[in-house]
Amino acid sequence: MAARASSIARRVKDAVTGGGARPSDALSREAKLELYYWMRLTRTLEERLVALYRQTKVVGGLFRSLGQEADAVGSCFALERRDVMSPLIRNLGSMLVKGATPVEVLKQYMAKGDSPTRGRELNIHFGDVGDPATTRGFLGQISPLGDMVPVMAGVTLSFKMRGEDRVGLVYVGDGATSTGAFHEGINFAAVQRCPLVVVIENNHYAYSTPTEKQTLAKQFIDKAIGYGIPGYQADGNDVLATYDATKQAVDAARRGEGTQLVELLTYRRKGHAEHDNQSYVPAGEIERWAAENDPIDRYVARLTTELGFDASELAAVDDRVRAEVDAATDEAEASGFPEALDALVGVYADPPRERPLWFREGVEGAVAPSERAADGWGVFKADAKTESRVSQEDA
Amino acid sequence: MTTEITYLEAIREALFEEMARDENVFCLGEDIGAFGGAFKVTEGLLAKYGEARVIDTPISEIGIVGAAAGAAHMGMRPVVEMQFIDFIANAYDILTNYVATARYRAFLPCPMVVRGPSGGYVRGGPFHSQNPEAGFIHTPGLKVVYPSTAEDAKGLMKAAIRDDDCVLFFEHKYLYRRIKGVMPAGDHVVPIGKARVAREGTDVSIITYAAATWKALEAAEQLQAEDGLSVEVIDLRTLAPLDDEAIVATVKKTNRVLVLHEDTRTGGIAGEITARISETCFEWLDAPVLRVTAHDIPLPYAPQLEDFVLPQTPDVVRAVRRLAAY
Ligand SMILES: Cc1ncc(C[n+]2csc(CCOP(=O)(O)OP(=O)(O)O)c2C)c(N)n1
Numbered sequence: 001m002a003a004r005a006s007s008i009a010r011r012v013k014d015a016v017t018g019g020g021a022r023p024s025d026a027l028s029r030e031a032k033l034e035l036y037y038w039m040r041l042t043r044t045l046e047e048r049l050v051a052l053y054r055q056t057k058v059v060g061g062l063f064r065s066l067g068q069e070a071d072a073v074g075s076c077f078a079l080e081r082r083d084v085m086s087p088l089i090r091n092l093g094s095m096l097v098k099g100a101t102p103v104e105v106l107k108q109y110m111a112k113g114d115s116p117t118r119g120r121e122l123n124i125h126f127g128d129v130g131d132p133a134t135t136r137g138f139l140g141q142i143s144p145l146g147d148m149v150p151v152m153a154g155v156t157l158s159f160k161m162r163g164e165d166r167v168g169l170v171y172v173g174d175g176a177t178s179t180g181a182f183h184e185g186i187n188f189a190a191v192q193r194c195p196l197v198v199v200i201e202n203n204h205y206a207y208s209t210p211t212e213k214q215t216l217a218k219q220f221i222d223k224a225i226g227y228g229i230p231g232y233q234a235d236g237n238d239v240l241a242t243y244d245a246t247k248q249a250v251d252a253a254r255r256g257e258g259t260q261l262v263e264l265l266t267y268r269r270k271g272h273a274e275h276d277n278q279s280y281v282p283a284g285e286i287e288r289w290a291a292e293n294d295p296i297d298r299y300v301a302r303l304t305t306e307l308g309f310d311a312s313e314l315a316a317v318d319d320r321v322r323a324e325v326d327a328a329t330d331e332a333e334a335s336g337f338p339e340a341l342d343a344l345v346g347v348y349a350d351p352p353r354e355r356p357l358w359f360r361e362g363v364e365g366a367v368a369p370s371e372r373a374a375d376g377w378g379v380f381k382a383d384a385k386t387e388s389r390v391s392q393e394d395a
Numbered sequence: 396m397t398t399e400i401t402y403l404e405a406i407r408e409a410l411f412e413e414m415a416r417d418e419n420v421f422c423l424g425e426d427i428g429a430f431g432g433a434f435k436v437t438e439g440l441l442a443k444y445g446e447a448r449v450i451d452t453p454i455s456e457i458g459i460v461g462a463a464a465g466a467a468h469m470g471m472r473p474v475v476e477m478q479f480i481d482f483i484a485n486a487y488d489i490l491t492n493y494v495a496t497a498r499y500r501a502f503l504p505c506p507m508v509v510r511g512p513s514g515g516y517v518r519g520g521p522f523h524s525q526n527p528e529a530g531f532i533h534t535p536g537l538k539v540v541y542p543s544t545a546e547d548a549k550g551l552m553k554a555a556i557r558d559d560d561c562v563l564f565f566e567h568k569y570l571y572r573r574i575k576g577v578m579p580a581g582d583h584v585v586p587i588g589k590a591r592v593a594r595e596g597t598d599v600s601i602i603t604y605a606a607a608t609w610k611a612l613e614a615a616e617q618l619q620a621e622d623g624l625s626v627e628v629i630d631l632r633t634l635a636p637l638d639d640e641a642i643v644a645t646v647k648k649t650n651r652v653l654v655l656h657e658d659t660r661t662g663g664i665a666g667e668i669t670a671r672i673s674e675t676c677f678e679w680l681d682a683p684v685l686r687v688t689a690h691d692i693p694l695p696y697a698p699q700l701e702d703f704v705l706p707q708t709p710d711v712v713r714a715v716r717r718l719a720a721y
Binding site for chain 2 (some may be wrong): 016059060111112113117119120121124125142143144145146152175176178180181206207208209213214215279336338339340341342343344349
């Protein structure tokens, strides 16, 4: 057993120090600029969401990934289109890389009737899976943390059973690693040698709880040893390093080497959601990460000095991103809200029967949805200013 | 001394007072310490009682509830916070299989409280709006409390902490900052298992609990003004054990009953109450017992959809009119 543990540790080391050529060395010039595009799009789209949130056009809460763009983008960039990815709340960048569009994201947040979930689900809780020829391959998450790990174990088990050349990737936060679902899912996948890559985004906080109150493990890749799988660790604010670590894990999974664990070290610069004032963060910590370790600033510096890009090339990307987000905002704002009766359809696969509503069963005639929706809480009207949107409190 | 405090502050007051009264009482949950909890219910507890009695936990609902049970066996009185009651589903196994059976199987005491924000009307989407009480009411060995007023929130929380069994304490997040009350002086304890007449009436009864109580009261006022109907509103306060006496008394008084709840309809507690009424006082009824509940649909996010799925005051008004006309 000792030999096994040390070989895992060596692979971890290789991934960190980079023994030999890095996968990113093989990326084309276009691919390197594309990485910048996805990071810039993530940030600009989130900034737009903040503006819409302040205008109360976002119905629920708003969850930022500020400072984590490199980890989200670089890791997902290691996947092929046929692969399936399941994000966390801060993986907007991964969603975009996998093909989610800004207008879909805006409509979800704004609860529009033609949003991907038709107003049923919120924020980036939406997906597009099925036939790899026609779908983009991302699976919508749910709020209970860790639940997507066993689900992705099953997704990748099916790839293995059918002999498909596909890999799955699931994101969890440092907090989510404490759940039973995380443990059961990763252990199941490991034992079945599912082609699953589990990416732990260690962004230092789970809501207000710092990592040292989440686990006594010094680092999350140490957990790989306990599951008998390889672990990789990378600087999550360096988009190329993030890509390199994840690509090695994805390649290994694709070669049939089973489940892989990747830990990306990053930092959550915003609160859990927009309402959270981060009173629990030591003074200066956020500012330090912003000044010294912004993933976009770091990549821009690298693109222009080391990789030979011209500032005007990057400015052109910024312009394109702004135009795309503007157009998406116009489209999302123009679309309507769902019809109340849409709520009735689709609970089961059966074609919707003319399902008797309870008020039809017990009461003659139905109350028109418009009449019902118009109802407020008259008793509390005087207190309307205390109205608080619950999703501001959580995901 | 007539300062009004909110439903949320009332719960906090109960926690402060019970921790002062009994050193075996301690709190545990996610982000409940320095941060004071997602909704700030536990704000200030850490400063007063320290890290040994106000424990910030990893995100581990099974671990938290299981650890609370173990500590309770040893004579402690843990109060667990679920950040959102929706996540109690993770702990369903340990609550129903372990905690609920411990006393019966093995004579093990489980004096613990599992509390958390519940309910909808807040655009929280499918996982931050649930009312999972029905699954737990069905499990012998658990007590279930769900107050609608600030006074009850405090008094029932104190009773729950002192109770020798596991009490699931549902708090309606819509009411947290909207409802206020003046706390009775002294040690204000409201007994578990006793319903409250929220409004006296003689024509029709509405049996309900939690936020829906306010919908019932609103409907009752409208029906009084527009139809001259006298509607009695019974706020159950405790769902397990049910206050059968109060239910029977109101049936015998008005002979017409509507059961109202925010939870979905099929398998909801309204079915249980209806069955009890038909078994014990069928001959007192002048009309079938009606139910107004949420539709049997996962709770959607968009306001238009959420408003449609959850019961609203016009639904209550309409159902009461039908009962009165029967
Ligand atoms: C099982 C479960 N318990 C509690 C919560 C409430 N909650 C939502 S996000 C969060 C913190 C998540 O932290 P982490 O996994 O580190 O992800 P991050 O937000 O840092 O990206 C908590 C406790 C939840 N969603 N699911």
